[in-house]
Amino acid sequence: AFQPRVFSGIQPSGGLTLGNYLGALKRFADMQDEGNFETIYCMVDLHAITVWQDPETLKRNTRELCAGFIASGVDPEKSILFNQSQVPEHAQLAWVFNTVARMGWLNRMTQFKDKAGKNRENSSVGLFAYPALMAADILIYHATHVPVGEDQKQHVELTRDIAAKFNHDYGVDFFPITEPVIEGAATRVMSLRDGSKKMSKSDPSDMSRINLTDDADAIASKLRKARTDPDALPSEIEGLSERPEARNLINIYAAFADMTPEQVLEEVGGKQFSEFKPMLADLAVSKLSPISSEMSRLMQDQSEIDKILRRGAERAREITAPILAKTYDIVGL
Ligand code: ADP
Ligand code: NA
Structure with missing residues (x-):
C-alpha cells in the first residue's frame, strides 16, 4: 500500500487566473489543511518551456507563482513547495517514461491538439511529450492523488496508463495507480465573455x-x-x-x-x-x-522566495532520489 500523498503543479507561464485559483490553488490549500495527505506542490518550469519563454520573465513568473501559492494558503512548512527544474529526478524519470508511453497514447491528447493547432509540425517535441513529464512529476513521489481542473483529467489517465504498463513490463508493483481529484464547484471556470470557453491566461481579452x-x-x-x-x-x-x-x-x-x-x-x-x-x-x-x-508583499523580498524554493527542493529530493534509484535498478540501468 502506498501512503496517501498529493502532488500537483502549475506552470509559471505568467498571470494566474481565477480558474487557476478556484480549480487548483484553493483546492491545494484545502487538501493541505484537511490533513489526510502529505502535500507536495510544484512550479513546473520545465513544462513552461515547451513553448518559448523569455528567460528573465520566466524567472520572475516562477517567483510570482511561488508567491501566489503561499498567498493562496499553501504553507511551505506544511507542504513541500518547490520548483521542478531544481529537482533533477523529474526529468530523469520522464526519460524512462518516454520509453514506456506509446506514440498512439500521446497522439490522442487533446491538450496537444489544442495547443499545437495547425502548427503541429513546428511544435516542440517537448510539447508533444509533456504528458510523460507530467506522469514523472506525479510518480516520482508515488503520489496517490492529484487535485486538478477538468482540463487535466486526460493527462492523469495517461499517468495511470504509464504506471500500469511500467509495472506490467517489469513485473513489479512499484508505481501507484494515481487518482485524479476533480472536486468542488469550480473544476472548470469559464471565460466571462464566452460561456463555451475555459477561462485562460492565454485568452487575448x-x-x-x-x-x-x-x-x-x-x-x-x-x-x-x-x-x-x-x-x-x-x-x-x-x-x-x-x-x-x-x-x-x-x-x-x-x-x-x-x-x-x-x-x-x-x-x-x-x-x-x-x-x-x-x-x-x-x-x-x-x-x-x-x-x-x-x-x-512577498514579491518585495525575492531572496526569501528563493530560500523557500531551495529548501522545498531539498525536501523533495529526499523522496525523489531513492525512487529514481529504485526505478533505474528495476529497469537495469
Ligand atoms: P493554464 O491552464 O492556465 O495554462 P496550467 O496548465 O498550469 O494553467 O494549469 C494549472 C492548474 O489550474 C491545473 O490544475 C488546471 O486544471 C487548473 N486550471 C486552469 N484553468 C482552469 C479553469 N479555467 N478552471 C478550473 N481549473 C483550471
Ligand atoms: Na491547463
Whole structure:
C-alpha cells in the first residue's frame, strides 16, 4: 500500500487566473489543511518551456507563482513547495517514461491538439511529450492523488496508463495507480465573455478573466460586464442547464463560499443579475484582495522566495532520489 500523498503543479507561464485559483490553488490549500495527505506542490518550469519563454520573465513568473501559492494558503512548512527544474529526478524519470508511453497514447491528447493547432509540425517535441513529464512529476513521489481542473483529467489517465504498463513490463508493483481529484464547484471556470470557453491566461481579452493581481475595481467591473442572459436566476439547478454563463457565475460564487451550486440557488433564486453580480463581486473582492496584497508583499523580498524554493527542493529530493534509484535498478540501468 502506498501512503496517501498529493502532488500537483502549475506552470509559471505568467498571470494566474481565477480558474487557476478556484480549480487548483484553493483546492491545494484545502487538501493541505484537511490533513489526510502529505502535500507536495510544484512550479513546473520545465513544462513552461515547451513553448518559448523569455528567460528573465520566466524567472520572475516562477517567483510570482511561488508567491501566489503561499498567498493562496499553501504553507511551505506544511507542504513541500518547490520548483521542478531544481529537482533533477523529474526529468530523469520522464526519460524512462518516454520509453514506456506509446506514440498512439500521446497522439490522442487533446491538450496537444489544442495547443499545437495547425502548427503541429513546428511544435516542440517537448510539447508533444509533456504528458510523460507530467506522469514523472506525479510518480516520482508515488503520489496517490492529484487535485486538478477538468482540463487535466486526460493527462492523469495517461499517468495511470504509464504506471500500469511500467509495472506490467517489469513485473513489479512499484508505481501507484494515481487518482485524479476533480472536486468542488469550480473544476472548470469559464471565460466571462464566452460561456463555451475555459477561462485562460492565454485568452487575448483581459475582460474574459479575473487575474489574481487585479484590484478591487477591476474585479467588480469585469464581473459587472460579464456576459449573462436577461432572465432571473432559477431556484433549481436544472434551470441553468442551457445557460452556461449563468451557470459559471453560480459555480464561481459557490466555490468562493464553499457551498454547492444548489445551495447558492436556494439563496439567490429569483434574483436578477443586476442584483446578483454585485453580491458576487463583493464576495470575490473579499476573498481575492488579501491574496493579491500578500502576493505583492512577498514579491518585495525575492531572496526569501528563493530560500523557500531551495529548501522545498531539498525536501523533495529526499523522496525523489531513492525512487529514481529504485526505478533505474528495476529497469537495469
Ligand atoms: P493554464 O491552464 O492556465 O495554462 P496550467 O496548465 O498550469 O494553467 O494549469 C494549472 C492548474 O489550474 C491545473 O490544475 C488546471 O486544471 C487548473 N486550471 C486552469 N484553468 C482552469 C479553469 N479555467 N478552471 C478550473 N481549473 C483550471
Ligand atoms: Na491547463
